[in-house]
Amino acid sequence: MNDAAGKKPETTPADTPKAGSGGEVDRPAQETDGFQLVIDALKLNGIDTIFGLPGIPITDLARKLQRAGLRVISFRHEQNAGHAASIAGFMTQKPGVCLTVSAPGFLNGMTALANATTNCFPMILISGSSEREIVDLQQGDYEEMDQLAVARAHAKAAFRVLHAEDIGVGVARAIRAALSGRPGGVYLDLPAKLFPQTIDAEAGRNSLIKVVDPAPRQIPAPDAVQRALDLLRGAKRPLIILGKGAAYAQADADIRALVERTGIPYLPMSMAKGLLPDTHEQSASAARSYVLPEADVVMLIGARLNWLLSQGKGKTWGGKSPKAWGGQKFVQIDISPQEADSNVRIDAPVVGDIGSCVSALLGQLGSNWPKPPAEWLDAIAERRTKNVAKMLESLAKDPAPMNYHSALNVVRDIVKANPDAILVNEGANALDFTRSIVDMYKPRKRLDVGTWGVMGIGMGYSIAAAVVSGGQVIAVEGDSAFGFSGMEVETICRYDLPVCVVILNNNGVYRGDEANPTGGSDPSPLVFVKGARYEKLMEAFGGVGVLASTPAELRNAMEEAIRSRRPTLINAVIDEKAGTESGRIASLNPTAKKKP
Ligand code: ADP
Ligand code: TZD
Numbered sequence: 039m040n041d042a043a044g045k046k047p048e049t050t051p052a053d054t055p056k057a058g059s060g061g062e063v064d065r066p067a068q069e070t071d072g073f074q075l076v077i078d079a080l081k082l083n084g085i086d087t088i089f090g091l092p093g094i095p096i097t098d099l100a101r102k103l104q105r106a107g108l109r110v111i112s113f114r115h116e117q118n119a120g121h122a123a124s125i126a127g128f129m130t131q132k133p134g135v136c137l138t139v140s141a142p143g144f145l146n147g148m149t150a151l152a153n154a155t156t157n158c159f160p161m162i163l164i165s166g167s168s169e170r171e172i173v174d175l176q177q178g179d180y181e182e183m184d185q186l187a188v189a190r191a192h193a194k195a196a197f198r199v200l201h202a203e204d205i206g207v208g209v210a211r212a213i214r215a216a217l218s219g220r221p222g223g224v225y226l227d228l229p230a231k232l233f234p235q236t237i238d239a240e241a242g243r244n245s246l247i248k249v250v251d252p253a254p255r256q257i258p259a260p261d262a263v264q265r266a267l268d269l270l271r272g273a274k275r276p277l278i279i280l281g282k283g284a285a286y287a288q289a290d291a292d293i294r295a296l297v298e299r300t301g302i303p304y305l306p307m308s309m310a311k312g313l314l315p316d317t318h319e320q321s322a323s324a325a326r327s328y329v330l331p332e333a334d335v336v337m338l339i340g341a342r343l344n345w346l347l348s349q350g351k352g353k354t355w356g357g358k359s360p361k362a363w364g365g366q367k368f369v370q371i372d373i374s375p376q377e378a379d380s381n382v383r384i385d386a387p388v389v390g391d392i393g394s395c396v397s398a399l400l401g402q403l404g405s406n407w408p409k410p411p412a413e414w415l416d417a418i419a420e421r422r423t424k425n426v427a428k429m430l431e432s433l434a435k436d437p438a439p440m441n442y443h444s445a446l447n448v449v450r451d452i453v454k455a456n457p458d459a460i461l462v463n464e465g466a467n468a469l470d471f472t473r474s475i476v477d478m479y480k481p482r483k484r485l486d487v488g489t490w491g492v493m494g495i496g497m498g499y500s501i502a503a504a505v506v507s508g509g510q511v512i513a514v515e516g517d518s519a520f521g522f523s524g525m526e527v528e529t530i531c532r533y534d535l536p537v538c539v540v541i542l543n544n545n546g547v548y549r550g551d552e553a554n555p556t557g558g559s560d561p562s563p564l565v566f567v568k569g570a571r572y573e574k575l576m577e578a579f580g581g582v583g584v585l586a587s588t589p590a591e592l593r594n595a596m597e598e599a600i601r602s603r604r605p606t607l608i609n610a611v612i613d614e615k616a617g618t619e620s621g622r623i624a625s626l627n628p629t630a631k632k633k634p
Pocket of ligand 2: 515520542
């Protein structure tokens with residue numbers, strides 16, 4: 039049968055797997071096949087880890103990848119494998135690769151691919167796919183789906199490879215698309231028929247591409263840099279906002295130098311926390327609601343003016359109505375030339391990669407940069423001191439049962455003592471309170487729900503963080519959030535990863551005390567089984583489970599988890615009345631119930 043593109047078919051009966059051969063392909067040494075070319079292309083480009091879930095038609099690919107020396111981390115659900123790949127991409131600046139089966143496996147991975155694109159994380163989703171001739175005629179193949187068409191809508195780019203000699207190009211294009219410019223998620227469709235195709239080994243070797251400079255530096259125009267500096271120099275109340283693009287860029291020393299040499303107060307977005315230690319004297323985090331409306335010039339470094347920054351307008355920014363401009367002028371450093379003006383006017387866009395832009399700003403800063411007016415710095419310091427004192431007061435309380443503050447006070451201490459540990463965080467209240475209470479000290483140590491506020495990243499991010507860093511991971515999870523990926527505790531145990539999961543368990547979504555208003559026997563849609571013993575889930579697979587009802591129990595369990603490096607799940611029972619609907623974004627939920 040000729041394939042759709044009319045090329046001669048490469049598969050012959052001699053190439054098909056023999057029964058009982060473990061799927062091995064019998065081929066002469068001077069030939070190579072699709073399996074091998076995929077492996078060679080990935081290895082050639084430095085891909086050393088694959089996150090995935092096996093099945094037809096990629097089972098053998100997973101085996102052969104492992105045999106070829108790549109690390110293959112096999113999950114219980116593709117969405118978690120996909121999230122793992124995406125955060126590995128964020129941490130390493132190398133695309134994280136997720137491998138899935140066709141249709142349903144592919145779709146399970148798609149949430150993660152779309153999330154990667156939304157968050158600007160480089161990732162490649164590789165899915166096997168069914169027979170194109172049957173799929174395109176909708177004749178009902180096993181796991182039939184036009185995956186390329188589905189992926190295109192949610193990926194930065196999507197490619198399909200039909201011929202073994204094009205595998206090198208397909209992998210190269212996927213890598214370049216994922217990494218260059220604004221990073222994102224790329225889909226690579228590999229039909230089942232591709233794998234056993236054979237070609238001459240020499241031709242195969244020649245067809246591979248080692249991508250040269252996949253994320254080329256993009257040097258900003260000197261006049262754009264000067265325009266930005268002029269605007270900042272004239273500011274009376276300047277502010278810098280660091281986003282996760284700044285964390286991704288790995289220009290940590292220059293970013294810190296820019297903040298410190300200008301003396302400008304800064305706010306880190308949640309995944310930029312730790313780029314400078316949260317205890318840095320220029321951090322304005324504890325005065326956020328003061329600095330946003332008061333600042334006159336704001337420099338965004340790798341942060342978009344999306345919903346997380348109230349679109350740059352409205353009351354958050356001192357505007358008189360929800361859509362009104364607050365009067366601020368903006369400098370925006372971003373690799374995407376289209377980002378500027380997407381919400382409000384950007385007076386000084388600086389387009390380029392953050393490393394090059396920040397270094398250019400430093401180069402043109404001069405030696406006598408004027409520090410911001412003392413009035414501005416003093417006003418911020420005053421609020422910060424007041425708000426920090428208020429928070430410490432809440433943290434010092436020891437209510438029974440525990441609440442978010444008393445439990446997170448323990449996590450705060452543990453992270454302070456273990457600044458290299460990676461903190462993964464999801465939930466609503468569990469997210470918002472952790473973000474504000476737990477200080478971060480080093481770059482890229484805080485991984486969370488990101489731009490979509492998506493639940494389900496928890497265990498996937500934790501597994502990738504442990505695999506990539508080789509170090510300790512602490513996952514602070516709402517009980518609802520944990521449920522989205524909870525089965526992966528088996529994966530954590532199987533690979534014996536140093537992950538300590540802390541579930542802030544209040545028996546439900548947001549809180550656990552809601553009742554069915556009809557008085558019927560069904561529970562409210564927002565609550566779970568009361569007194570659930572999540573820790574037993576970890577015990578079921580050989581890890582350590584702990585039920586913690588007091589801060590002391592939580593502290594002991596976390597210290598022991600870090601000391602032993604064993605997979606640990608701590609079920610931290612907190613007051614089921616703690617928490618508000620939608621956490622701190624209740625304003626986006628117009629019908630949210632107020633805390634009684
Ligand atoms: P946050 O959620 O932390 O505010 P966003 O995800 O909204 O951050 O913004 C990240 C921004 O960083 C995106 O607009 C993206 O284009 C940009 N970005 C990502 N990597 C780089 C880089 N290396 N150089 C410049 N900009 C980058
Ligand atoms: N589904 C997905 C994929 N993402 C979401 N963000 C939601 C649903 C809605 N949602 C939130 O935004 S937070 C949350 C859900 C279901 C869970 C909140 O409960 P929790 O945390 O137990 O995880 P808290 O501490 O009780 O608030």
